[in-house]
Amino acid sequence: MxxxxxxxxxxxxxxxxxxxxxxxxxxxxxxxxxxxxxxxxxxxxxxxxxxxxxxxxxxxxxxxxxxxxxxxxxxxxxxxxxxxxxxxxxxxxxxxxxxxxxxxxxxxxxxxDYAKKVYLRKNPKVAEAIAQAEEEFELEELRAFEEKMYGxxxxxxxxxxxxxxxxxxxxxxxxxxxxxxxxxxxxxxxxxxxxxxxxxxxxxxxxxxxxxxxxxxxxxxxxxxxxxxxxxxxxxxxxxFNRADIGVAYNPETIARAKRGEARYSVDAKEMEKNGKNPGxxxxxxxxxxxxxxxxxxxxxxxxxxxxxxxxxxxxxxxxxxxxxxxxxxxxxxxxxxxxxxxxxxxxxxxxxxxxxxxxxxxxxxxxxxxxxxxxxGVSLFRNPVQTMDKMKSLITGLKNEDALDSFWEGGIQDSKLGLVPVYIPNLLDHSTKVLDIPLINRIINEAMPDLPDGTKQVIVFYVDIENESELKKFISEYNATGIDIVLRDLKSILDDVVINDEIDYKMKKSKTGFEVEIKSFTSDRLIQKIDAYNQKKSLNGSKKELFEENSEDEDDSAGSSTENGTGKKKNKFVPIAISKNGLELIELISLDCTSKDGIWKSDCELKIDKNGYVILNGKKTKEFWNAKIVSDKKPLRMKIRNIAGDESVIVL
Ligand SMILES: C[S@@+](CC[C@H](N)C(=O)[O-])C[C@H]1O[C@@H](n2cnc3c(N)ncnc32)[C@H](O)[C@@H]1O
Missing domain, CATH: 3.40.50.150 (Vaccinia Virus protein VP39)
Structure with missing residues (x-):
């Protein structure tokens, strides 16, 4: 609230x-x-x-x-x-x-809908990959899938x-x-x-x-x-308005003409050179x-x-x-x-x-x-509002799009006793719908519910926040004359259950250069689910395309390697994204806090792996590939790992 x-x-x-x-x-x-x-x-x-x-x-x-x-x-x-x-x-x-x-x-x-490309990183534990570094890194390792950012x-x-x-x-x-x-x-x-x-x-x-x-x-x-x-x-x-700071250079020919007095300009040649012209x-x-x-x-x-x-x-x-x-x-x-x-x-x-x-x-x-x-x-529950909305739909058991319902309703649930139960979900991109209050419930009762198909017995209204629950319920009981039951449900509790942290296995030791943390393995169920879904979708699209395009010379647009087809033309074939056992290619950033075990994060040492596999150390680009380690001068007290889709997990060391 x-x-x-x-x-x-x-x-x-x-x-x-x-x-x-x-x-x-x-x-x-x-x-x-x-x-x-x-x-x-x-x-x-x-x-x-x-x-x-x-x-x-x-x-x-x-x-x-x-x-x-x-x-x-x-x-x-x-x-x-x-x-x-x-x-x-x-x-x-x-x-x-x-x-x-x-x-x-x-x-x-x-x-x-805007999406971000998520790149798998170079896996430091694959020895050949390090040895063959630059030449081989292009295709296979730059595997990417997409994540929705905002609608x-x-x-x-x-x-x-x-x-x-x-x-x-x-x-x-x-x-x-x-x-x-x-x-x-x-x-x-x-x-x-x-x-x-x-x-x-x-x-x-x-x-x-x-x-x-x-x-x-x-x-x-x-x-x-x-x-x-x-x-x-x-x-x-x-x-x-700092006119003097935004001047763009005059054409030298114009300045030369002004100097020679060949044409009349509103400013003289000296000023032209000094301030440039207004960019318009x-x-x-x-x-x-x-x-x-x-x-x-x-x-x-x-x-x-x-x-x-x-x-x-x-x-x-x-x-x-x-x-x-x-x-x-x-x-x-x-x-x-x-x-x-x-x-x-x-x-x-x-x-x-x-x-x-x-x-x-x-x-x-x-x-x-x-x-x-x-x-x-209450909106950052899952990366951003769009992904949170998508996630919610998949979490509400039985929720499906229903042609009989207009766009006010997210969809409906078919219930053996109640028949079709329409479901309302607030739009997380619009703050005004996040709080369930009397005007909103009034709109639902007087504008949305009267248009529901005959025989509707119940609707479910999800909310992020609720304003004065007892007054709201009183309002419903007094003003809901539709004969349709309204069930209120908290959306946050649904999402809270699904945010699971990634698992990190590491070893820390004191070395000559400082404190060395080596990441042994990284498991992210959230990402693996995402990649599985992506693989399935791509394979399905691929096989559908093949059916329709058996003799076509068109190129398939899915990611992956190319093979020669019968016509001698290259045809892309989708190769599913596979994650290694240690999962290190799923890591984007590691940050060590050497100042405090809890509270506000302070990054005393950090390492980011860019999409080409190069290390950015404390904000400075390097030409090194990651070796699965991070070293800090001071003793790290906790470690944060961000995966390639942006989920962060923190562990106390
Ligand atoms: C067109 S992009 C901005 C691009 C930016 N000018 C740049 O150069 O990178 C719009 C941004 O607005 C954000 N956004 C959407 N709704 C928002 C809201 N209600 N409050 C704050 N940010 C919002 C999106 O997440 C997105 O990053």
């Missing part, structure tokens, strides 16, 4: 047009009691407990001027927050932390209401002279522009930036879609190798990752050194990384554990100092 709701005021700026067909946070929720229409509820931002889970202090810190004073005085610390944007805003507002610049790149309502599938009204709440929450934590950049595309951008006018005021609209890149579907029926839109608003009349609002920023995600060096394999150059321009233009920059849908951590590089402070928030881990590792490599927090909102 949220500890409290922090009020915020979504006042429409006077004179603004409003989108009238979407609901608002402030909406009046009406429920009927005979002829009377009852009152509304007005919710604020849900504030949950925050748990600090890790404090990252650079292992070889180049102490900046005044930094030790700053640490002692407990001044603002950079933050990574796992949780929803709206709850992060509740925290910031409660702590009176003001943000000078916000960049958000929220899901675009693009109708896509971007919304209906327009829900999306806009959700976005409106987020924008309003963000505005409430922006400094008076702050600015906001909202990154969108053609799916929903035009609607959000109207919302932003409503929230920030048309007079505070500064730019519609077109980020143009060379990628994306080419089309025969339309022009290729090769840009995203970024709306730039300030919070008031006064705002920062169409930004051509891409990399030849990886047109969207930024160059190979910065690519951290996060779907939807944006290039650092894009954020550099925004941060330089709209903030000064020492200011606080927030990205509340932070993804790969690009904003935090660029903010750190440009001597700004940062707040990164994301619902996905994968985002927090990717950003953490990226910032460790950049030598940043920050704290990691987990918002205790």
């Amino acid at each position: 949220p500890v409290k709701y922090i009020p915020y005021y979504p006042n429409t700026v006077q004179g603004q047009a409003i989108l009238d067909n979407i609901t608002r946070t402030r909406r009046i929720l009406r429920y009927r009691d005979n002829d009377k229409v009852y009152e509304r509820i007005q919710r604020g931002m849900p504030y949950y407990e925050l748990e600090k889970i890790e404090s990252v202090i650079p292992l070889n810190p180049p102490l900046l001027k005044g930094e030790s004073d700053r640490r002692e005085q407990g001044e603002f610390k950079n933050m990574l927050i796992r949780g929803e944007c709206i709850s992060a805003c509740a925290y910031l507002k409660d702590k009176n932390i003001k943000v000078d610049l916000v960049y958000i790149d929220a899901p675009f309502a693009s109708g896509a 971007d599938i919304w209906n327009k009204e829900d999306y806009l209401n959700w976005m409106y709440e987020n924008l309003t929450a963000i505005k409430s934590v922006m400094s008076e002279t702050g600015s906001i950049y909202v990154h969108l595309d053609w799916h929903i951008g035009h609607y959000v522009k109207v919302l932003m006018d409503e929230v920030f005021g048309e007079d505070n609209f500064r730019n519609e930036i077109i980020w143009h890149y060379f990628m994306g579907a080419s089309s025969v029926n339309t022009f290729g879609r090769k840009h995203n839109t970024i709306f730039f608003y300030s919070n008031g009349d006064e705002y920062i 609002d169409v930004w051509d920023i891409w990399d030849d190798v990886n047109p969207i995600q930024g160059n190979a060096i910065e690519n951290v394999d996060y779907a939807t990752q944006k290039p650092e150059a894009l954020l550099e321009r925004i941060i330089k233009a709209s903030s000064n050194e020492g200011m606080v920059i927030a990205d509340l849908f932070g993804g790969s951590g690009v904003t935090a990384k660029v903010a750190h590089d440009s001597k700004r402070k940062f707040i990164h928030c994301d619902v996905g554990i994968n985002s927090i881990q990717t950003t953490r590792d990226r910032l460790v490599a950049a030598g940043a100092e920050f704290d990691i927090y987990d918002i205790q909102d």
